[in-house]
Amino acid sequence: MKKLMSESYAVKTANVLPPDSNSHGTLFGGRLLQYVDDIAAISARRHCREAVVTASIDSMDFLRPIHVGEIVILEAMVTHTGRSSMEVMVKISKEDLTRESGKELAAFSFLTFVALDENNNTVEVPKIEPDTERLQWLNDTGKERAERRLERKERSKSLSNFFASDLLE
Numbered sequence: 001m002k003k004l005m006s007e008s009y010a011v012k013t014a015n016v017l018p019p020d021s022n023s024h025g026t027l028f029g030g031r032l033l034q035y036v037d038d039i040a041a042i043s044a045r046r047h048c049r050e051a052v053v054t055a056s057i058d059s060m061d062f063l064r065p066i067h068v069g070e071i072v073i074l075e076a077m078v079t080h081t082g083r084s085s086m087e088v089m090v091k092i093s094k095e096d097l098t099r100e101s102g103k104e105l106a107a108f109s110f111l112t113f114v115a116l117d118e119n120n121n122t123v124e125v126p127k128i129e130p131d132t133e134r135l136q137w138l139n140d141t142g143k144e145r146a147e148r149r150l151e152r153k154e155r156s157k158s159l160s161n162f163f164a165s166d167l168l169e
Helices: 029-048 133-162
Strands: 002-004 010-015 051-062 071-081 085-095 103-116 127-129
Touching: 010 029, 029 051, 029 071, 029 085, 029 103, 051 133, 071 103, 071 127, 071 133, 085 133, 103 133
Parallel strands: 002 127
Antiparallel strands: 010 071, 051 103, 071 085, 085 103
């Protein structure tokens, strides 16, 4: 079974308030990561209609600060699938509603989710079908990102032996 990429599309919008900010008056990176993980999980669940868990966050590339008083807009979509895994891209924009400047790209991230059944066993997810040429590019390049993820995971496994004891030992 295949599903269109657009069927997994999800949006989250939030005001950036003082409790969400750091001493520079910008959105805490950790708060943004929380928003990213939340909207990405919704997108993955929308695609597979199963419970999902976060398997990895490839990166979080901050391009522009998001200030108190602005709104943050997160758009998520499943961009690539494996057997039980789904890559989700999250595009993060900011908007200052006191100005007519429009939305600006502030950050983006790729995450991987795994679908689980009620016994926490992995389950197969539907394959993905791009709706447009732009989405086709995201899907086509997803295989390369998945390969890099697997390489990184293998390196992390080897590092786990190094970090098995206390750091200062």
